[in-house]
Structure formats: structure tokens, C-alpha cells
Amino acid sequence: MAKLKIYTFPDIVLAKKALPMARVEKSTFKLADDMLETMYDAPGIGLAANQVGILERILVIDTDYETEDSEDGSGEMITHKNSRILINPEIIYREGAQIFEEGCLSVPEYTADVKRFDKIKVKYQTIDGVSRELSAEGLLAVAVQHEMDHLDGKLFIDRLSAIKKELVKKKLRAERREREAALAAGDLSVLRKKRKKKEI
Numbered sequence: 001m002a003k004l005k006i007y008t009f010p011d012i013v014l015a016k017k018a019l020p021m022a023r024v025e026k027s028t029f030k031l032a033d034d035m036l037e038t039m040y041d042a043p044g045i046g047l048a049a050n051q052v053g054i055l056e057r058i059l060v061i062d063t064d065y066e067t068e069d070s071e072d073g074s075g076e077m078i079t080h081k082n083s084r085i086l087i088n089p090e091i092i093y094r095e096g097a098q099i100f101e102e103g104c105l106s107v108p109e110y111t112a113d114v115k116r117f118d119k120i121k122v123k124y125q126t127i128d129g130v131s132r133e134l135s136a137e138g139l140l141a142v143a144v145q146h147e148m149d150h151l152d153g154k155l156f157i158d159r160l161s162a163i164k165k166e167l168v169k170k171k172l173r174a175e176r177r178e179r180e181a182a183l184a185a186g187d188l189s190v191l192r193k194k195r196k197k198k199e200i
């Protein structure tokens with residue numbers, strides 16, 4: 001397994017639509033493994049292929065795991081894993097509404113309330129090519145909808161009002177330029193510290 005680079009706004013791959021996966025290849029298993037490792041390390045509760053620079057309709061999700069410091073102090077341990085891999089996901093049922101304060105591994109240090117469906121049913125293929133359905137509500141429903149947006153080239157900030165969206169994008173672009181200029185000048189203090197909170 002390998003940790004992959006997570007692309008961040010305004011990297012163009014995040015604004016592109018991922019293409020349906022015609023079949024699961026050997027490389028798909030590796031991609032899914034690598035995406036899960038990258039998600040757990042970030043830490044995140046979901047990751048879509050666009051975020052690691054791949055335009056295929058595959059996403060990984062785990063809203064259940066816990067991170068604990070290992071007893072010998074050697075680092076962190078992840079327990080209660082419940083990883084899901086969804087290929088070519090499609091929402092086939094939607095109900096109600098919920099508002100959740102979303103963040104995103106691809107949108108550094110910004111969160112905003114986003115309105116999503118409260119309950120959904122998703123049709124998808126497993127990594128073994130089997131057709132399945134997943135019923136989700138609450139946080140899992142938020143995460144699935146957020147990751148599916150990624151596959152369509154959409155970020156949660158694209159769901160804000162037009163005025164707010166432009167302001168936020170301008171601010172994020174400026175912050176990124178500042179970070180890159182500082183790095184180029186050898187100032188490593190701007191490198192992001194490991195997140196504490198799990199992002200979507």
C-alpha cells in the first residue's frame with residue numbers, strides 16, 4: 001500500500017468529471033487500497049478518486065473507525081474499521097434534508113454548513129464487480145453525497161450561495177499562493193500539520 005498525494009483546490013482535477021469504470025482491473029484493487037490508506041492517514045472519513053488525481057468513478061468511505069494512541073507510544077492505532085469501496089455509485093432514492101458542517105481534505109482549513117438529503121439509497125458495484133445497494137442516513141449519507149459530488153467535479157464550496165462561493169474561492173486561492181511563495185522561500189512552517197478532526 002502507498003499513501004497518495006491529495007490534490008487541493010484549485011487543482012483542476014477536482015473540477016473534472018470522473019468517468020465510469022468499465023471493469024475492475026488488478027490496478028483497481030491497488031488504487032482502492034491506496035485510497036483507504038490515504039484516507040485513514042489524512043485522517044478522513046471519505047475520499048474520491050479525483051482527490052488523488054484519478055478520474056474514475058470510485059470512492060472509499062469509513063464513518064465508523066476510531067483512532068487511538070498505541071500503548072507503547074509508537075504512534076496511532078486505528079480500530080473499528082468499517083471500510084466501504086463504492087464503484088460507479090448512483091443515487092436511486094433520496095428523502096428529507098439535513099444540514100451538516102462540512103470540511104474536505106481537498107479544501108484546507110475551511111468548513112461551511114451544507115444542505116444534503118437526509119436518507120439516500122445508492123446503487124454501486126463492489127470491488128469484486130457485484131452490484132449492491134447501500135441505504136445511508138445521517139453522517140454516512142452526508143459522506144456518500146459529498147464524495148459523489150467529487151466524482152462530478154464538485155466541491156462542497158460549490159454548493160454555497162454564488163456570492164459566498166466566489167469570496168471563499170478567492171480567499172482559498174490567495175492562501176494557497178501565500179503558502180507556495182513561503183515554501184519556495186524555504187519557510188516550512190506553512191506546511192500543514194496533521195489534522196486532528198476527520199474531514200470528509
Ligand code: NI
Nearest residue numbers: 104105106200
Ligand atoms: Ni471532500
